Amino acid sequence: MKNAVDEKYLISPFLIVPLMYVSMVGVGVLNFQRELAEHAGYNAYISVILVGISLHFIIWMIYKILSSNQAGLDITVINNACFGKIAGNIINLAIVLYFFFGAYIEYKAYIEVIRVWLFPAMKILPISVVLVSFIYYTVSGGFRTVTGLCFLGFLMTLIFIIPENLSLLPYLHPLNLMPLLNHSITDILLSSKSMLYQFLGFEALLLFYPFIKSPEKSQKWAHSMVFFVTLLYLMVLIVTFMYFSEGQLREISWPTLNMLKIIETPVFQRVEYLAISLWLLKNLSGICLSLWAACRGMKSVVLQIKPRMSLLAFLVGFLILECFLKDRSSFRWMAEFYSDVGLYFIYGYIPLMFIATQLRKTWNKG
């Protein structure tokens, strides 16, 4: 059994706010509207609400799982305790890989945005090297540094999301949302699945939980963050639906960025260029958080690799994937596979763990 984390590395419970925000608002917020509308049309906002509500239960379960252990340990230790050394380590490795690929997909999706919107002929390798060294610098600074970057990403993106939506007001057509409920339940559930994909990443909580000072105080922040992010997605989605007509939305790849094209400021005629650049910070902080979680997970897998070594290995993996994974279809396949795994992770694994830990608890008592 490991010792709990040293006092000086802990973060205050409030700082879970930027961490949750960054992990739940991915690069998907730039284009999730289209996928959602594919199934449920303009009723897709119901899916957002459904997923939001279900996540509250999941967060509650996560806190139950993690607090079942007095020492405040992370999920890897609980896995080992529940399933034994070997099976537990296999699950841990799977979790590590899950976070690694989550980070990579986030990264790749952002590079895609840059290529389409800013630099169509950009060479990927040089910027990857610089970004990867930035990630190394951040993650090697430890969890506090990662949290700091997340905080910056949180502030920077929040600053422009609200004014963006306000300045769209003259172009909104509330009538687009009518008629209410003209899609079937299956359509809405299908949309919910692609909505869940946007939220994926908050499971990092399973690993950074021991780093929170008095974690039980952070639960209310975690719940309010799920609520806030759901609200945020809902707002962006509804504004998008009111801004675009359905036929128009079907043709657009990045609706959120497309909405930015209407905003003009005295200094910048095209705000989306600023927004994409600003989004870099938010995006990198999400990647750093996932990679940190992966490194932390590696620590307790069989080999006991030093986190710094595994970080280096992950980053080299990034560059290698970057070199070999060039076609879009295999990336899309990877993203779909990731979102399927995420679905089972959230709605399968976590409830399972919840039941297992609760049983163990009563067992130990009795």
Added chain:
Amino acid sequence: MTSEFKNLGELLQLSRQSSDFKTTVILLGKQEVSIFYYSTLIDAKWMQQHLILVLQNRSLDSEIKDIEDIKAWIPINDVEITDEITTIQSKLLKGYAIVQLHENDQKCLLVNLADNHGLRENNDTENEFSVVGPKIGFVEDLDTNIGLLRKLLNIPNLIIKEIIVGTNSKTKVAIIYINGVTNEQNIQTLEKRLTEIDYDVVFDSSLLDQMISDNSFTPFPLFVSTERRDRVVYSLTSGQVAVVSDGSPYIVTGPATLYDFFISAEDYYLPWILGSFFRLIRIFGVIFSMFASALYVAITTYHYEVIPKDLLSPLIFSRQYVPFPPFFEVLFLEITIEFLREAGARLPTKIGQTLGIVGGIVIGEAAVQAALTSNILLILVALSALASFTTPIYKMSNTIRFLRFPIIILSALWGGIGIFIGVGFLFVHLIRLRSLGSPYVVPIFPLRIMEFSDSFIRSSFQILNKRPQRLRPKSSVKYLPKKAVKQKNNLDEE
């Protein structure tokens, strides 16, 4: 501290090799007394009047039996009898004279005759000027400086600890703090770091500042060094530790945070609304100064789409005949400005002023005429240079001017993305920095909402009565604010 000399004789023998080491032998009654000293370190007139004349007069009517007698006769208070060779050596080099009764006596008398010549009289704050408030600054003498502090902090709790640093200079370095306010841990860390320094000559507090800093791979100063008395006293009362070395007009205070460098003493002398406004102006100036020219490079090289259409024609026109890409254009101008600043700092004041005019007006105008730069860029670069000088602490304004260059390079590589890569690196670097073990960007991260009251803004004194918690002071309340005077000035006093 050990000495390489076994006895006094050996020390004197080595010292005699210097031409300014003098030996005076005076006859007191029947006794021959030798006085050894460095003539360059002592006040000769003082010695004549208060040592030699006094001894000669007294010896007329009494006899010297012991060295203790001489000690009683001399009307100087800093007199000591010792046979410790190390003490003798160090005091001799500080301007003491050795009085030896008999030859080969190990016990001798040390008389302080040190002369303070070579110090400047003027103690105006020349480099950190303020319009309102006192203009008292420090000078190159430790005792004067500590005296200045004592005059303003009239409490016995002001503790001064002396440490000797420097293998060759043996400089006295003082750690200053207020007992019962400053956290002991900070004092201990500082003391430990100071005693661990191994360096030959300590020229200035700024050297110490770098040697005790937590991270040497950073362009940021991790301690505030200031020549203003009010600033140091304010830091001390809020729970910081100060360090000063003998011979330095700068006092170093810590643990510092980033925003400490953007505070001017004047903020507290002006009404808080104005003080806050000026602080915000300064912070805006820093942001502008770091990113203005990088933004120019990014926009003109990559993102022509974002140029507002009314600005398009002036911008393109001004760059029309410039043969270089914007990156080289900016680099050329930025380096010119740095030349000007560097030359101005090295030259005497009067020539420096002329240089400013030549540089600013003639070179700038000519560069635009010769189509080496565009005039819009000239304005931007000049403004950002100006903005960087609004930072009250000189070391920080240098850092800000330096940081511009990596950001310009990044923006030349990847446009807007590059700028934000720069911002990211900068921010992560700042988060990782520690000053005396406490975080450097404190009110922002870790977030301390309460401490915003005295960082980006300067709130009224009714709110500022608590010491900042980040310093973990032993007593947190500074003073009890009077309740705000409720004014009944509405509607003719009712």
Added chain:
Amino acid sequence: MYRWKTFSVIILFAVLSACSDQRIVNQICLVHAISFDTVSNGKKTAVLISHFKEQGKTELQILHTVSNSNISLPRLNTMTNDPLERGQISMVLFGKTSAEKGTGTVLHHFLRDPKFSSRIQLAVADRDASELLEITKKTQEPFYLSDMIEQNMRSGNLPLMNLHVSLFNYYGEGRDMFLPYLRIEHGEVIIDGLALFRRDRKITEISMKDAFLLKMLIQNSKNGSLMVPLAGKASNKPSEDFILLRSMHSKANYIVSTVNPVPSISIRLKLVTELQNVPEWVDLRSEEQLTQLEKALSSYFRTEIEKFLSLLKKNKVDPVGLGDLVRGRSREWNAQDFEKIYQRIKTTVSVQVKIASTGSA
């Protein structure tokens, strides 16, 4: 130390092979306006480009080419010394023929390409669009046409339009696109109303007066102004007298009362106006006369809007978005069915005019 060396080598390598997408602002050729015409031997694309020579003076130049594809910037690129860049386009003009043959492919291109701003202005010319570009050349202002249209939307009768609004109308079901209609008069370009489209084809055009009515129907018609003929006291002289009024505020309310089988919609309009010019005999101080005037104006607007709506129905175009209104009310709405019944839908109009200020009159 070794680690630092490898690190700096990696960074250096990254720096040396940096971004190749440089578009230095004075080494590109900015396109400010583009026009599309259909000519006998293909499709003609013309672009308005600028050369910034002296302070405040901009030399404009027009390049054109004829090819089979709709957007032939690569072909035009062979005519310039600097690469053509489309990121600062602010005006898209369709010629008469090309607007009538269909603008769909061009619109689709403008929707997909992230380079284009959503604030681009689109317009239809009454002849070859490249002729209009020729005329704007002499103004030496690269944004002349788009500024002209924008100015008329802010302080004139044109409803809010730009690339986004047009695409919204074009792709949206139950509504049709409309664009400003430009004409040449005495060698100058003037805006002469709106061109109405069915899907991507221009059907008809309406006058500036009708444009004001449309503006009232779809948004707040603030700042639009209109000459209203007044049945004078001496009623034997038919409408010699005019009132010039300026809209200060207006709001349209739509109530869909029945949906099936034929929808009926009642439109309630509120208009707050300022009188700018009235005939001499109208006494503005008299309450009675003002109420009478308000009544007269209300009935005038009602008949005009009814006329305007029947014009739309006759032409089977729907710039107001009546189809969309009905779609919001029924779950089984579909565009084809609605098109069939569009001409038969009932619309009742009621207008309430309020004179808020008699202003300078």
